[in-house]
Each structure stands twice: as C-alpha cells, then as structure tokens.
Amino acid sequence: MRPVRILPDDLADQIAAGEVVERPASVVKELVENAIDAGARTIKVEIEGGGIALVRVSDDGHGMREDDARLAVRRHATSKIAAREDLERIATLGFRGEALPSIASVSRFSLATRTRDAVAGTEVRIEGGAEPDVRDIGCAPGTTVTVRDLFFNVPARRKFLKAVGTESAHVREALVRAALADASLRLTLVRDGRVALELLPTSELGKRAALLFPEESLARIEGVRDAIEIEAFLSAPERARNGAAQLHLYVNGRPVRDRALARAVAFAYGSVLPAGRYPVGVVYVRIAPERVDVNVHPQKAEVRFDDARAVLDAITRVLAQGLGTSPFRGPSSRGADFWAQRLGVGPKEESTPESDPWGLAVDSPAPARTIEPAAAPSTPLPYSALSALTSRAAEGPSLLPKPGFFGALRVVGQVARTYVVCEAHDGLYVLDQHAADERVRFDRLRQQHESREIAMQRLLIPERVEVAPSEATLVEERAETLLALGLELARIGDTTLAVHAVPALVKRASPERLVHDVLAQLAMSGERAFGDAIDTAIATMACHGAIRAGDTLSPRECEELLRALDRVGDFARHCPHGRPVAYEISFLELARRVGR
Missing domain, CATH: 3.30.565.10 (Histidine kinase-like ATPase, C-terminal domain)
Structure with a gap:
C-alpha cells in the first residue's frame, strides 16, 4: 500500500x-x-x-x-x-x-x-x-x-x-x-x-433577448410572488424545441442549469407543450441572496434554494398568468388549486383563479383516469366512460396472439379524432392513432436508413432555418449522417441553414421544426452509442410525419393503419418514444363493469 x-x-x-x-x-x-x-x-x-x-x-x-x-x-x-x-x-x-x-x-x-x-x-x-x-x-x-x-x-x-x-x-x-x-x-x-x-449596450433586457433570438417573437412576462421576482421573454409553444438547450435560466444574474426550473417553465404552458419540449427564451429569477446557495458546483453552474418548492411555484404561477394575456392566445379560467396540484402542494387559502395560458381548460371535473393523446387536440375532452373500462390499460396487451392480429380486427370507428376503436373475439382494442402511425413510420425509416435508401422529397424552394451557432457547426460536422437520414442541409451563414430536402415519409412535417428537433437529438447524444443517437433522430422524424391527434380518419384509412402495423418487423407494443400503441378492454371486464 x-x-x-x-x-x-x-x-x-x-x-x-x-x-x-x-x-x-x-x-x-x-x-x-x-x-x-x-x-x-x-x-x-x-x-x-x-x-x-x-x-x-x-x-x-x-x-x-x-x-x-x-x-x-x-x-x-x-x-x-x-x-x-x-x-x-x-x-x-x-x-x-x-x-x-x-x-x-x-x-x-x-x-x-x-x-x-x-x-x-x-x-x-x-x-x-x-x-x-x-x-x-x-x-x-x-x-x-x-x-x-x-x-x-x-x-x-x-x-x-x-x-x-x-x-x-x-x-x-x-x-x-x-x-x-x-x-x-x-x-x-x-x-x-x-x-x-458584437453586441452594443442597451438599457433593456428585452431588447438584448430580441437581438439574440431574432427568429423568435418573445412575449414579456413579469411578476412577483413570495418576494421572488420573475421576468421572462419566451417564445410561442409552436416554437418549442426538444430539450432545454435554448431556454436560458438566470438566478440573480447568474446563468444556471437546473432541470427543475426548466420543467417549471414548461408547466406554465399547460397542455399545449408536449412532454420533453421547452420554449426558446430567457427567464430571470431574482431572490434575496441569503435564500440561495451558489456554492454547490465548481463551475458555479448550479444553485440550491432554501425553499425550492416556493421558487418553482412562483415561476409557474407568474409565467402561467402572464402567458394567458400574451399575444399568442387569450386566457380562460382554471380552478384555484390547479397549479398547486400540478406542483404537488396543497392549495393556499389566498389563491385566486389562475389563467389558462392557451385557453384549453375543461370546465367539467377531471376523470379518475384519462388516456392522454400524443399531441393534444384543439379541445381536450374527458373520457370518463372509456377510462373506467381500462383497468388493464397501464399494462397493455401482453403479447400479440399471432401475425396478422391487427389486420383481423374489425374497425368500430374513430373516437375524439384521436383513438381508433376495434373489436376482436375477446374484447375491444383502443389504438392511439398517432402512436400507431409513428411506430409504422419509425420502422420504415429505420429499414430505409439501414439499407441507405431513405427516399427524399426535394423542396421546390429551399427553406431557410435559423439555428444556434453550435447547431450550425453540427450540420457541417455531421453532414453525411444527416444526408443518410434524408435531410439535405447547407450552412449559408453563422446561424442560418438552407433545407433542400426532407425524407419523403415526413414531407408533411414543418421543415423548420423537423430540423430543430433532429439537431437537438443529435447534439444531446453525448456519449451515447452512435446507433442509439441515430435511432432517436429517426424516432423524432417519425413523430413529425405521423398522423396527429385531431386528424380525421375514414374507416378505410383506419383499416390501412392496422394492416401497416402488422408489417412492422419488431413490434414491441410501444411507439419509439415508449408510449403504448394499443389498450385492451376485455368483454369480461366490460361485463363486470356494467353488472352483467
């Protein structure tokens, strides 16, 4: 020794x-x-x-x-x-x-x-x-x-x-x-x-933020709660990105990386912001110095609060109220304890009704269990009757009985323009149309990528996309990888890309949002295996090109979706992002529920 x-x-x-x-x-x-x-x-x-x-x-x-x-x-x-x-x-x-x-x-x-x-x-x-x-x-x-x-x-x-x-x-x-x-x-x-x-001095943080995010229309929100000052300049929800790389957080003027703070910002957008997506912009938190410990990280990139829950609550409530009156969408009422429940704390006596930032609140009581769509329709509906039957929904079907199972189902119809209800000999199967189509497209794209045969749709007029400098550099370094994924991109400025072609299977997607999300996934790969990073990028493209919640499907289109699921090579009951594709409601369970 x-x-x-x-x-x-x-x-x-x-x-x-x-x-x-x-x-x-x-x-x-x-x-x-x-x-x-x-x-x-x-x-x-x-x-x-x-x-x-x-x-x-x-x-x-x-x-x-x-x-x-x-x-x-x-x-x-x-x-x-x-x-x-x-x-x-x-x-x-x-x-x-x-x-x-x-x-x-x-x-x-x-x-x-x-x-x-x-x-x-x-x-x-x-x-x-x-x-x-x-x-x-x-x-x-x-x-x-x-x-x-x-x-x-x-x-x-x-x-x-x-x-x-x-x-x-x-x-x-x-x-x-x-x-x-x-x-x-x-x-x-x-x-x-x-x-x-080169950045010239200005007297307003908002002007500096607008200069550094020229492609965004940022809403200014400010407020004070529990002696915590919040000031933010945030993008519209449709401009949100995968991951929080473009969401800048500051505590007393110090830039910090904090997942909890970023999630609190995302919470303020409510149901219009899917899980894992974060707005572009900047949020400033000002709090008494004695209430925050900045000495918890060698690079001073993390902080610790004496009452973290109060800080998260302040961020979400102030931003939610401000976003409700932003130019993006008018407000509507929510219950007084909405954010308290969302943040896992009891309602405060002095609470007053908060604004629904995007006017998506539902007046009827929330059901005991709800099947969440992949992308919320314009007005979410409570599916109380359906959710009461899905005691086995969390587990999903165990194993598919045999090849051709989905094609043998009888389509009953589409529900809420989100779910496809089918009948089998032993019960009902409820398919999430977005998750199902996403799984189909992911399988096709992955097979095409492995054979280097991804079909590309060239754009008649190349679309210009503004990205972060690090993302523009990534395009230069990973040009061959992106081309193998069906994305033909060219850097035409420090922060500007030209999109010349996209995969044909996702041609309905917005090129700008598709590029942002794929680059975000490749940038976040870190030490992850290269193949995993590619799979994640393919999953992102499949999501963009898939049928959305809110799309109307004819019976024939529903049947074609079922047949396409049968052609998936390694169907594992879930979409590439881990969400179940199908939920089973057995006739025995149905009979028990209605007292037969």
Missing part, C-alpha cells in the same frame, strides 16, 4: 483545473465573469483555433495594483469574500479564487493590468503552473488576460477537445449567456481575426 502524501502545488493546481476548466469556453466564462465583477462595461474576447491556440479577454474594469496581481494568481485568493458570513449573501459571479491559478496551470498564461490612477501597469506570466514572472509594463487601464496553448502540458485533456468549429461555437454560447445576464455590457467576439459577434 502506498503511503499518504501531500500533492505538489502544481499537480494540485492541475487537478483543480479539471473542475474549473473543461474547454476554451470555460476559460472565457471565468475570465468574463471576473471582468464583470471588476466593473467592466466593455469586454473583448479574441480566440484562435477555437480557443485552443489562443484566448484573450480584455476589459475596461478597475484593474489591479501589483500586490493584488501577484495574489490573484494564487489559489483561494479573492477580493469577493472575507468571512464565512459572506458565503450566505454572495452577490458576485466569481468568488472561489480558483479560476486564474487553474487556467495558468494548464496553459501559457499572462495577465496585464493597471488601475486608472497608476502610472504603470503590471504583467504576470506563468507557464504551465510554474512560478510567476512579474514585471512593470505600460498598458491601458483595466485587465487583459491571454491564454495560449490550452492543455499543452496535459495531453490527456487536450485530446478530448472537439473540432475547432465546435469549440468556437461553445465560446460564442458563453458570450451569449453573459450578454443575456447584463444588457448594459458591450461585448465583442473576434474569431481568427474576424468579428463574429
């Missing part, structure tokens, strides 16, 4: 760097936050080679004197906290005192800084965590940090960095997050000598 030992400072710094510095965008985030905390109003970021070769961040902040500059590159050195009590009311973006020494330990690092009243500035140079070299220099007031050859001394970390385009897109996203936090900042990004982003 090896003896316990104290790690050398340089090795400890590199380990700490692994928590703080993940990629060039992490460097940019930390340096920009330091500049903001130093009172900077103008920040310029320059990168080369995606930030791997060079990151330089210049600001017009307060600057530092020589003794402060010497201390700033040492671990746990900070001007932002002095006592334990300060941790309970942190109002700055940075406070750990780890960013500069961590960055310096894995790069060729230099810092040039000067206060406005100083005659000369100070330069600190560090190479790979070595002892700093400090000298006087002439420089402008403020601070400039230059980081070259990131991870040059940690090749194991460097090899995990992505392509230059991908890393550049992550840097841009880091600047976008900083820009959305403070509209009064002037931010410039220079990529390989060319200005890639």
Whole structure:
C-alpha cells in the first residue's frame, strides 16, 4: 500500500483545473465573469483555433495594483469574500479564487493590468503552473488576460477537445449567456481575426433577448410572488424545441442549469407543450441572496434554494398568468388549486383563479383516469366512460396472439379524432392513432436508413432555418449522417441553414421544426452509442410525419393503419418514444363493469 502524501502545488493546481476548466469556453466564462465583477462595461474576447491556440479577454474594469496581481494568481485568493458570513449573501459571479491559478496551470498564461490612477501597469506570466514572472509594463487601464496553448502540458485533456468549429461555437454560447445576464455590457467576439459577434449596450433586457433570438417573437412576462421576482421573454409553444438547450435560466444574474426550473417553465404552458419540449427564451429569477446557495458546483453552474418548492411555484404561477394575456392566445379560467396540484402542494387559502395560458381548460371535473393523446387536440375532452373500462390499460396487451392480429380486427370507428376503436373475439382494442402511425413510420425509416435508401422529397424552394451557432457547426460536422437520414442541409451563414430536402415519409412535417428537433437529438447524444443517437433522430422524424391527434380518419384509412402495423418487423407494443400503441378492454371486464 502506498503511503499518504501531500500533492505538489502544481499537480494540485492541475487537478483543480479539471473542475474549473473543461474547454476554451470555460476559460472565457471565468475570465468574463471576473471582468464583470471588476466593473467592466466593455469586454473583448479574441480566440484562435477555437480557443485552443489562443484566448484573450480584455476589459475596461478597475484593474489591479501589483500586490493584488501577484495574489490573484494564487489559489483561494479573492477580493469577493472575507468571512464565512459572506458565503450566505454572495452577490458576485466569481468568488472561489480558483479560476486564474487553474487556467495558468494548464496553459501559457499572462495577465496585464493597471488601475486608472497608476502610472504603470503590471504583467504576470506563468507557464504551465510554474512560478510567476512579474514585471512593470505600460498598458491601458483595466485587465487583459491571454491564454495560449490550452492543455499543452496535459495531453490527456487536450485530446478530448472537439473540432475547432465546435469549440468556437461553445465560446460564442458563453458570450451569449453573459450578454443575456447584463444588457448594459458591450461585448465583442473576434474569431481568427474576424468579428463574429458584437453586441452594443442597451438599457433593456428585452431588447438584448430580441437581438439574440431574432427568429423568435418573445412575449414579456413579469411578476412577483413570495418576494421572488420573475421576468421572462419566451417564445410561442409552436416554437418549442426538444430539450432545454435554448431556454436560458438566470438566478440573480447568474446563468444556471437546473432541470427543475426548466420543467417549471414548461408547466406554465399547460397542455399545449408536449412532454420533453421547452420554449426558446430567457427567464430571470431574482431572490434575496441569503435564500440561495451558489456554492454547490465548481463551475458555479448550479444553485440550491432554501425553499425550492416556493421558487418553482412562483415561476409557474407568474409565467402561467402572464402567458394567458400574451399575444399568442387569450386566457380562460382554471380552478384555484390547479397549479398547486400540478406542483404537488396543497392549495393556499389566498389563491385566486389562475389563467389558462392557451385557453384549453375543461370546465367539467377531471376523470379518475384519462388516456392522454400524443399531441393534444384543439379541445381536450374527458373520457370518463372509456377510462373506467381500462383497468388493464397501464399494462397493455401482453403479447400479440399471432401475425396478422391487427389486420383481423374489425374497425368500430374513430373516437375524439384521436383513438381508433376495434373489436376482436375477446374484447375491444383502443389504438392511439398517432402512436400507431409513428411506430409504422419509425420502422420504415429505420429499414430505409439501414439499407441507405431513405427516399427524399426535394423542396421546390429551399427553406431557410435559423439555428444556434453550435447547431450550425453540427450540420457541417455531421453532414453525411444527416444526408443518410434524408435531410439535405447547407450552412449559408453563422446561424442560418438552407433545407433542400426532407425524407419523403415526413414531407408533411414543418421543415423548420423537423430540423430543430433532429439537431437537438443529435447534439444531446453525448456519449451515447452512435446507433442509439441515430435511432432517436429517426424516432423524432417519425413523430413529425405521423398522423396527429385531431386528424380525421375514414374507416378505410383506419383499416390501412392496422394492416401497416402488422408489417412492422419488431413490434414491441410501444411507439419509439415508449408510449403504448394499443389498450385492451376485455368483454369480461366490460361485463363486470356494467353488472352483467
């Protein structure tokens, strides 16, 4: 057994760097936050080679004197906290005192800084965590940090960095997050000598959000509940995306990643936003500093609240009420305890009726059990009688009795333009028409993809689609993958794509929404197996092209859908997203229910 030992400072710094510095965008985030905390109003970021070769961040902040500059590159050195009590009311973006020494330990690092009243500035140079070299220099007031050859001394970390385009897109996203936090900042990004982003200061967050989401019509919502201020700029539900990548969340000006907060925003849209979809936009939460703990993540990307339920409740209620009067759709009444039930808390005595954001509320009492459609029809209906018969619905049919089972069913008819009711010798089968057609299309698309024979429908006029810079880069990197999926895309700008062709099986889908969702699925694949990512993208396309809840089907079309289900090669009772296709109601169960 090896003896316990104290790690050398340089090795400890590199380990700490692994928590703080993940990629060039992490460097940019930390340096920009330091500049903001130093009172900077103008920040310029320059990168080369995606930030791997060079990151330089210049600001017009307060600057530092020589003794402060010497201390700033040492671990746990900070001007932002002095006592334990300060941790309970942190109002700055940075406070750990780890960013500069961590960055310096894995790069060729230099810092040039000067206060406005100083005659000369100070330069600190560090190479790979070595002892700093400090000298006087002439420089402008403020601070400039230059980081070259990131991870040059940690090749194991460097090899995990992505392509230059991908890393550049992550840097841009880091600047976008900083820009959305403070509209009064002037931010410039220079990529390989060319200005890639320039944002002038403005007095309104809404103007900054509109500038960064030019393709969206954002509704402004604001309100206060339980001393928690909410301000948001959100897209219409039809513009929602798979995943929350384009939903930016801020707590006291700090960008955070929080699934619970994102779900609370989605809840506010009610039934018009399918599960897993989130609006585009930005939500600001302002709360007393002592009610939130920002010291729970090395990169300060997560927070913890003293009363998380109160925060979630405030977000959902304020947004729901505001969305109800937005230009998208007028309000209608909901029960006073609607959101309390939705959030799993008891109704408050002072509660008042909330607005239904999209006018989809049902006045009749909710049934004990309801079969949810895949995509809600224009007016959801309570199916009390039907749901009372579906005690076996949760399990679904066990195994299909024999090949050709679905084609042998007798179609009774379509219910609520959502379900196909069929009769068999032992009972009734209720099919979700969207889930069934989605399963059929998924099977066909997957077979065509495996044989590289996906039929494509070319668009007469290519459709322009605005995407995030990271998604545009993904199109360039995965062009062959997308073409194999039946999507012919071309990048014609930093954030603009041209859609030339889509799979013929999903030609009825909106090209814009289809592209957004497929790119979101490919981007979210992460370390998932490549085949799984492709299957997920195919499932997304199948969903877009499938029959929707609310589509009217003739008896002949219902019969053709049943026959198509019989041709599915590996039918597993569920659509590609896991929802049951068919529900069985046996005649024995029916007889018991009616007292026969």
